[in-house]
Structure formats: structure tokens, C-alpha cells
Amino acid sequence: MDIVLGLQWGDEGKGKFIDLISEGYHMTARFNGGANAGHSIERNGKRITLKSLPSGIFMKGVQNVIGTGTVLDPVSLRKEILNLKQFDETIEPENSLMISKKAHLVLPTHRLLDCFMEDNPDYTTIGTTRNGIAQAYSNKILRQNLRVGDIDAPDFRNKVEQILERDYRLLAGGDMVLPSLEEISSEFFEAIDFLKKFTRTETELVLNTALSEGKKILAEGSEAVMLDIDHGTYPYVTSSSTTAAGACVGLGVSPKKVGEIFGIAKAYCTRVGNGMFPTEIFDSVGEEIRQKGNEFGSNTGRPRRIGWLDLPALRYAIMITGTTQVILTKADVLSGMESVAVCTHYELEDGNLARTSGTLPENARPVLKQMKGWEGDITAIQGSSNLPEELKAFLSFLNDELGVPITYLSTGPGRDEILKLNSK
Template identity: 85%
Template sequence: MDVVLGLQWGDEGKGKFIDLISENYNITARFNGGANAGHSIERNGKRITLKSLPSGIFMNGVQNVIGTGTVLDPVSLRKEILNLKQFDETVEPENNLIISKKAHLVLPTHRLLDIFMEDSPEYTTIGTTRNGIAQAYSNKILRQNVRVEDIDSPDFENRVKHILERDYRLLAGGDRVLPPLEEISGEFFEAIDFLKKFTRTETEIFLNTALSEGKKILAEGSQAAMLDIDHGTYPYVTSSSTTAAGACSGLGISPKKIGEIFGIAKAYCTRVGNGAFPTEIFDDLGEEIRNKGNEFGSNTGRPRRIGWLDLVALRYAIMINGVTQVILTKADILSGMKSVAVCTHYELENGEIMTVSGTLPENARPILKPVEGWKGDISAIENASGLPKELRAFLSFLNDEIGVPVTYLSTGPGRHQIFKIG
């Protein structure tokens, strides 16, 4: 099993890379997160954002798995699949999508609780996507939630109604305006009926059987390493394990079965929501990069914060994941700049640090190294030999700094604007 994951704060371009290589695999499997993720894929000049569906859904002959470590919102999934069919009528998720029976469900009131907590001064404002992901995971840990396998239980509807009514009573205080309970309940159970069309099974058995038969699996992570619930910049993180280890627990596959670990990183950094971001750019240049790179959330449309490439955080992400190859994206966005900056280390009062944990130290000053920029439009370049010498020097510099080879380079937003360089 090979793994693809983000090495920064998300939005690195994982969907595009997975779309490129998934034809080399028999199975693509999502191992964490839910509808808070947004993997954008281009097809026939059009772009679509996948939220819960694995990015191999377009590939003929590739089986797609929504694994046990995910949380599944039936309402969101139904909308996503119906949208997908309008986008490409040849796609048949009923035939190539398998859902773990053990995946937990996101309930309608989880979304409402998420919104309430984000808006309430009584709680820390995290900057979530307001999709109820944390609430679903927290109820999973509290052993108070329902799973996909429960939808076939004769008392499923009564159990869910009890939870919805309980949550609704909790939310109904004060002057909050809530949608009618009957409305959100009806939409949810309609989506549950839709969900029953799809194969639901013990995906850990399915996946391990496939490996024993010599089939190749690509594990797809959502969000990124610096948003990991344990190892990220807590509390401004996601609610699941985003690391290579999370792929094992989320899919039920032994760490001994992992082969390549592909880490995706941008040539600069972005972050959505609150939390530490040492290399953030606050002047007009940040706005220029944001607009040129279309740095707005694929799921929410929120403007992303922009920063220079942070090698201190990148080394940490590579270390905790055991990354074997780095894929660099968005190099084209920095084209035309006289120089670009890279954070090589942080400076503290008592010295400097080259690698930092997810808990970024207070009063750490990022030390930026200027690197000669590259000119011209690189979007039509198809191999490493055609790259400007300045960009080749930048890639060589990165290889030396992070200790892991940069093996692919993305040169534009198009599906085929990515090629192997090492």
C-alpha cells in the first residue's frame, strides 16, 4: 500500500496527484476526515471538488473505498454523487464505491452544533468548515454515535431521532434560529435511503484480502500533517489523524504493508482558519500570490492565508510520516518574481532550531533565505530539462534541505501539467 498525504496545512494539490497516479492502482481508499476536505480534479476542461469520495472515482477499473477512519455525512455524500453524475455521466459510483460499515455518520445536528460552537464566545474559535466533523468524531470517542452498519438495524430511525431531539433541545436555548427538526430529519433519512444503494462491508477485510492477492492500494489522506489532531498545531487542527500512521489505523492495514509515502507540498504555504503561521505574508505580495494562485477554499470559498515555504515545519512533517517522495506544486505561481523566500530555520533567544514539532515555539522568529526567482511561463514545460536554471537550482536546494527527493513538479492547474523530475 502506498500513501498520499499533505505536508503543510492542506490544499497542497493532493487530488490532482492522486488523479495522475491512481490508474496504476487497483484500489483508492480514503482513510480520514469527511466532507470538510476538498480535493479538486480537472476533467475535460472542467473542475470538480470531491469531498468524501476518493479521487480515483473517475478511473475505470479502480475500486474506491471510504474507510473506517472517516466520518460520513449521508446528506453531503448524496449531493456530491448527484453533482458528480451531472459533471460526468459516465461515472458509476454505485459500481466502484465501497463504504466501511464501521465508518461513523455525521448527523444534521452535528453541523448545527459546529456552527454554534464557532459562533459562541464560550468556546475557542477554530475556523472550522462548519460541517460537523469534530462533533461526529467526539461522539465517536464518547461512544454515543451511530455507524454505517447501524442503518440496517430495525431501531436505527428511533435511535437517530432520539439523538437529534436531544441535540435540538440543547441548541434551542437563547435566540438562535434553527431549521425545523422535521426538515433536517427528513433530508437525513432520505439520504440514508440513497446510501443503501452502495456496497457496505468490512473494508479492512476487503483491503487486506486485496493485498494478499497482489493488488495495489493507494491510501488517500485529507487535510495535512500540520493539521493532525495529535501532531499538528493544536488546537487549530482537524479532528482526525492525517499522518501515514493514520492511514494504517483508518483502513485497518498493518504498517508493514506500507511502501511509498508521497508527500505533497506547495512552493509556498497556505493556511485556512486560525492558528500559528510563522511565515505568513501580510503585505500586498500575499494578496498578489493569493489571487494568482486562486487561493480560496475549494470547499468553503474562504480566502487562504499566504506564507513563504516553511522548511522547519516541512522537515517535521516529513519526519513523522516517513515520507519517501515529495511532490511540489504551485511553482508556476511564483514565476516572474525576482526572488522568492524560504524559511530555513527559526531563531530563538537561546539559539536556533531546524526542526519543530506541531507545537510551534512562542517568540520564534522565522529566518528567511532569499532564493533567485525564475522567469517566464513554465505551464507548457513537460520535462525537467526544459525548466529555467533558477527553478532547477531551487529544486536542488530543496532536495538538500529536506533530505528527501522532490520527484514530481506541478506547473499549472491543468490535469496534465505535472511531470516526474527524479
Template identity: 75%
Template sequence: MDIVLGLQWGDEGKGKFIDLISENYDIAARFNGGANAGHSIKRNDKRITLKMIPSGIFMEGVQNIIGTGTVLDPVSFKKEILNLQVFDESIQPAKNLIISKKAHFVLPTHKLLDVYMEENPAYTTIGTTKNGIAQAYSNKILRQNVRIGDMYSLDFKERVEHILVRDYQFLADGGMKLPDFETLCEEFFDAVEFLKQFNCTETELFLNKALVEGKTILAEGSQAAMLDIDHGTYPYVTSSSTTASGACSGLGVSPKKIGEIFGIAKAYCTRVGNGEFPTELFDELGDELRIKGNEFGSNTGRPRRIGWLDLPALRYAVMINGVTQLVLTKADVLSGLKSVAVCTHYELKGGAIETTAAVLPENAKPVLKWLDGWNADFSAISDVSILPKELTDFLSFLEAELGVPVGYLSIGPGREEILKMK
């Protein structure tokens, strides 16, 4: 099983890379997250954002899995499926998409609770997508939630309504203006009926049987390493494990079965929402890169924060995930700059400190190293040998600092605009 992971704060271009290589695999499997993901894919001059559906859905013969470690909102899922079929009528997701019975539901009140906590001063505001993801995971841990397989139980509706009534009353007591309860329930249960057309099974058994038969699996992560619930910039993180170890637990596959671990990173950094971002740019250059790189959330449309490449954070992500190949994206966005910067380390009171943004001391300052910029018409580049020397020097610098080879270089937004380096 190979794994594709984001190494920064998300939006690194995982969807594009997965879409490119998934045709080489028999199975593409999502192992974490929910509809808070936004993997943008461009096909036939049209762009679509996949939230829950694995990025291998467009590949003929590739089986797609929504794994146990995910949380699924049936209302959002139904909309995504219908949108996908409008986007490409040839796609038949009911035939090549399998959902884990052990994955957890995102309930309608989970979204409302997200909004309530984001807007209530009694709670820490972290800038979530308000898709109910944290509420679903927290109720999973509290053992107060329902799983996909529960929808076949005779008392499923009764159990769900019990939770919804409890949450609804809590929110009403808190003074929140709420949608009609009956409409909320009807939309949810209608979407659950829609969900039943899909094959829902114990995906752990399916995946391990496939491995025994010699089939290949590509595990797809959502969000990124620096948003990991344990290893990220807490509390401004997601609610699941975004790391390689999370792929094993989220899919029920042994670590001994892992092969390549592709780590995706931009040539600079971005993040959405609140939280530590030590290399952030607040000047006109940041605005320029945001526009040039189309740095707006694929799921929410929110403008992304922009900053220089953070090597301590990237080195940490490479280490904890055991990355075997780096996939660098957005190098073309930096084209035309006389020089580009990377943060090599942090200083506190004039002395270098070994740390990452996840636990950065309050007064620590990033130390930047400036490298020669590059200038090229990337639309005319089809071979590694004609890359600008300044860019190849930049790549060599990263390889030396990170101890991992750059296996692929993305040079544009298009699906085919990516070079295999080695």
C-alpha cells in the same frame, strides 16, 4: 499500499496528483476526514471538487473505498454523488464505490453544534468548515454516535432520533435559531435510504484480501500533516489523524504493507482558518500570490492565508510520515519573482531554536533565506531538462534540507501539467 499525504496545512494539490496516478492502482481508499475535504480535479476543461468520494472515481477499473477512519454525512454525500453524475454521466459510483460499515455518521445536529460553538464566545473559535466533522469524531470517542452499519438495524431510526432530540434541545436552550426539526430528520433519513444502494461492508477485510491477491492500493488522506489532531498546530487542527500512521488505522492495514509515501507540498505555504502561521505575508505580494495561485478554498471559497515555505514544519512532516517522495506544487505561481524566500529555522532572543509551528514559543521569529527566483513560460515546458536553472537549484536545495527526493513537480493547474523528475 502507497499513501498520498498533504505536508502543510492542506490545499497542496492532493486531488490532482491522486487523479494522475490512481490509474496505476487497483484500489483508491480515503482513510480520514469527511465532507470538510475539498480535492479539486480538472477534467475535460471542467473542474469538480470531491469531498467524500476518493479521487480515483474517474478511473475505469479502480475500486474506490471510503474507509473506517472517515465520517460520512449522508445528506452531503447524496448531493456529491448526484453532482458527480451530472459532471460526468459515464461515472457509475454505485458499482465502484465501497463504504466501511464501521465509518461513523455525521448527523444533522452535528453541523448545527459546529455553528453554535464557532459563534458562541464560551468556546474557542478555530475557523472550521462547519460541516459537523469535529462533533461526529467527538461523539465517536464519547461512544455516543452511530456507524454506517447501524443503518440496517431495526432500531436505527429510534437511536438517531434520540440523539437528534437531545442535541436539538441543547441548542434550543442555548438560544440558537434552529431549522424545522421534522424537515431536518426527513432529509437525513431520505439520504440514508439513498446510501443503501452502495456496497457497505467491512472494508478492512476487503483491503487485506486484495493485498494478499497482489492488488495495489493508493491511500488518500484529507487535510494535511500540520492539521493532524496530535501533531498539528493544536487547537487549530482537524479532528482526525492525517498522517501515514492514520492511513493504517483508518483503513485497517498493517504498517508493514506500506510502500511509497508521497508527500505533497507547495513551493510556498497557505492555510485556511485560524492558527499559527509564522511565515505569513501581509503585504501586496501575499495578495498577488493569492490571486495568481487561485488560493481560495475549494470547499468554502474562503481566501487562503499566504506565506513563505516553512522548512522546519516541512522537515517535521517529512520525518513523522516517513515520506519517500516529495511532490512539489505551485512552483509556477512563484515564477517572475526576482527572489523567493524559505524559512530555514526560528530564533528566540537572538539564538536559534529547534522547533516547529506546532509548539512555537510566543516570541520566536522565522529566519528567512533568500534564493534566486525563476522566470519561465511553464506552458511551454514539457521536459525536466528545460526547467530554469534557478528552479532546479531551488529543488536541489529542498532535497538537501529535507533528505528526500523531489519525485514530481507540478507546473500548472491542469491534470497533465506535472513533470516526473526522476
């Protein structure tokens, strides 16, 4: 089993890379997160964002799995699949998608509770997508939630209604304007009926059987390492494990069966929501990168915060995940800049330098290395030997600093605008 992960704060271009390589796999599997993250893919001049569906859904003959470690919002999934069919009517997810019976459900009131906590001054404001992901995971840990496998139980509807009524009593104590309970219940159960069209099974058995038969599986991570619930910049993190180890837990596959670990990183950094961001750019240069790179949340539309490439954080992410290959994206966005900066170290308050760090101390000063920028449109370049010399120097510097080979370079948003730099 190979794994694809984001090495920064998400939005690195994982969907594009998975779409590119997934035809070489028999199965693609999502192992964490829910509809709080979006993987954007461009095909035939059109763009679509996948939220819960694995990015291999476009490949004929590839089986797609929503794994046990995810949380599934039936309402969101129904909308996503209907949108997918409008985008490409040849795709038949009913025949190529299976869902873990053990994946937990996101209930309608989880979204409402998420909004309540984000807007209430008694709670820490995280800057969530307000999709109820943390509430679903927290109820999973509290053993108060329902799973996909429960939808066939005769008392499922009663259990859902009991939870919704309980949550409404809690929410009624605040000043929040609530939709009618009948309205959200009706939409939810309609989505549950839609969900019953898809195979629901013990996906860990399916995946391990496939591996024993010599089939290739690609595990797809949501979010990114610096948002990991344990190893990210807590409390401004997601609610699941985003690392390679999280892939094993979320899919029920032994670490012994992991092969390549592809880590995706941008040539600069972005972040959505609150939290530490030492290399953030506040001037017009940051806005230029945001506009040129279309740095707005694929799920929420929120403008992303922009920063220079952060090597201490990137080294940390590579260390935590055991990344074997780095895929660098968005280098084309920096084309035309007179110079680009890279943070090589943090200078701490005591005067020491931190070369690798996952805590991103707020008072640390990023030590920036200025490098000469590159000119020209690199999207049409066919071979790595034809890249601008300044970009070659940038890549060589990163290879030396990270100690892991950069094997692919994305040169534009299109599916085919990516170069294979060297083979392992």
C-alpha cells in the same frame, strides 16, 4: 499499500496527484476526515471538488473505498455524487464505491452544534468549515454515535430521532436560529435511502484480501500533517489523524504493508482558519500569490492565508510521516517574481535556532533565505531539463535541505501539467 499525504496545512494538490497516478492501482481508499476538506481535480477544462469520495473515482476499473477512519455525512455525500454524475455522466459510483460499515455518521445536528460552538464566546474559535466533523468524532469517542452499518437496523430511525431531539434541547438554550427538526430529519433519511444503493461492508477485510492477492492500494489522506489532531498545531487542527500511521489505523492495514509515502507540498504555504503561521505574508506580495494561485478554500470559498515555504515545519512533517517522495506543487504561481523566500530556521526567544519544529512557536522569528525568482510560463514545459535555471536551483536547494527526493513538480492546474523529475 502506498499513501498520499499533505505535508502542510492542506490544499497542497493531493487530488490532482492521486488522479494522475491512481490508474496504476487497483483500489484507492480514503482513511480519515469527512466533508470538511475538498480535493479539486481538473478534467477536460472543467473543475470539480471531491469531499468524501476518493480521487480515484474517475478511473475505470479502480475500486474506491471510504474507510473506517472517516466520518460520513449522508446528505453531503448524496449531493456530491449527484454533482459528480452531472460533471461526468459515464461515472457509475454505485459500481465502484464501497463504504466501511464502521465509518461513523455525521448527523444533521452535528453541523448545528459546530456552528453553535464557533459562534459562542464560551468556546475557543477554531475556524472550522462548520460541517460537524469534530462533533461526529467526539461522539464516536464518547460512544454515543451511529455508524454506517447501523442504517440497516430496525430501530435505526428511532435512534437517530432520539439523538436529534436530544441535541435540539441542548441547542434551544442558546440564541441560535434553528431549522425545523422535521426538515433536517426528512433530508437526512432521504440521504440514508440513497446511501443504501452502495456496497457497505467490512472494508478492512476487503483491503487486506486485496493486498494478499498482490493488488495495489493507494491510501488517500484528507487535510494535512500540520493539522493532525496529535501532531499538528493544536488546538487549530482537524479532528482526525492525518499521518501515514493514521492511514493504517483508519483502514485497518498493518504498517508492515506500507510501501511508498508520497508527501505533497506547495512551493509556498497556505492556511485556512486560525492558528500559528510564522511565515505568513501580510503585504501585497501575499495578495498577489493568493489571486494568482486561486487560493480560496475549495470547500468554503474562504481566502487562504499565504506564507513563504516553511522548511522547519516541512522537515517535521516528513519526519513524522516517513515520507519517501515529495511532490512539489504551485511552482508556476511563483513564476515572474523577482525573488522568492524560504524559511530555513526559526530563531527562538533564547537566541537558539530551530531547524525542525512542529509547534511553530508564536514568538519565533522565521529566518528567511532569499532566492532568485524564475521567469516565463512553465506550464507547457515537457522535460525537467527545460526548466528555468533559477527553478532548478530552487529545487536542488530543497532536495538538499529536506533529505527526501522531490520526484514530481506540478507546473500548472491541469491534470497533465506535472513533470516527473527523477525515479527512485
